Amino acid sequence: MNYRPSYAGTGPAATSLRILEVVARFGTGTTAKEITEALQIPQATAYRALNALVADEYLARTSNLRGFALGHAITGLITAAAPPIVPTAARNVMERFRSGNRFAVHLIMYRNASLRIADEDPDYPLHAAFEMLRYPHASAAGKLMLAELGDSSGSAPMRPLTKLTEYTITDRSQLEAVLAEVRATKQASDVNELEEGSASLAFPITMPDGNLGAALCLFGPSARFPTICDQQEAARELTLRMAPLLF
Known part of the structure; x- marks a missing residue:
């Protein structure tokens, strides 16, 4: 041969x-x-x-x-290695939402207790993409995942809580309290925790069985975090439209 x-x-x-x-x-x-x-x-x-x-x-x-x-x-x-598949209909819905939004809008999907960038905002690329994927405790999207894992298994993964900025949560008890709030409010945030000067909000997109499948993430300057929060209602409505398109 x-x-x-x-x-x-x-x-x-x-x-x-x-x-x-x-x-x-x-x-x-x-x-x-x-x-x-x-x-x-x-x-x-x-x-x-x-x-x-x-x-x-x-x-x-x-x-x-x-x-x-x-x-x-x-x-x-x-x-695990294959990139997430985002149907065209879901991408089109994302693009329409982005066109009327002043902040970056990213779609993150979850696979095997890890984050995957499924649809990155082409106009506002992620500056700390590696850090977001590697250190879930420091990002809004990562906290959604850890909250889901903690709810089902009783504890978040016991990897060290690396300090990326002076605001990054490194105390496990403090993180558990934050994750409890995430489970109660169905959203997560980070302000200067992943990257100095940056903030994000993440909203869960659930699969038909009710488990977390993806997240809609809004990113912008940390100084404008209150303005990002003004988009909560519109973002939640988008997650409801996205769910049947993705899963």
Whole structure:
């Protein structure tokens, strides 16, 4: 077989990645022989890696036990890595709302206890996008997610509360009190917590089962936070229109 995997690293981990790439390329039923021939590796090396990948559910044996297919764990990785899909109708509704708004309007979606930027305002890009995704305790969108997790599991994720600005909440008891308020009011905010001079409001967009699926976020200068709050009613109405379009 004339096949050259794109991943050219070395070592056990690299071998496992190259095997996954071969199975993904050749499809369900790929045999150990095909893998060793494609990668030009010893059978013993291939079998050790294959057994480990099957045990971790990155690969699954086919029903006849003669070949391999991608497993459940890979599906989770693909889902996590794929960008959120926002239907055209939902994007159009967002654009109409933006055209009549003086602040940035972003759509954030939630997946596997993490934030994903689904539709960023093209006129007002997120300046602290990495920080928002990495440190949910410091952003309005992140607090919505933590409030949902705390409501269902009894506690927010126990990662360290990194201090991004002098206003970032780093005391866990204080954060829990804020999350309780978020659950009561069905909205979250941050003022100078994620980024100095910036403020945001986040409103939940729920899935049919009532769980949090996305958030509508309004961003603007922290000095104009009261004016951002004036948009609460319109933002809540938008979330109700967005929900059936997204889920």
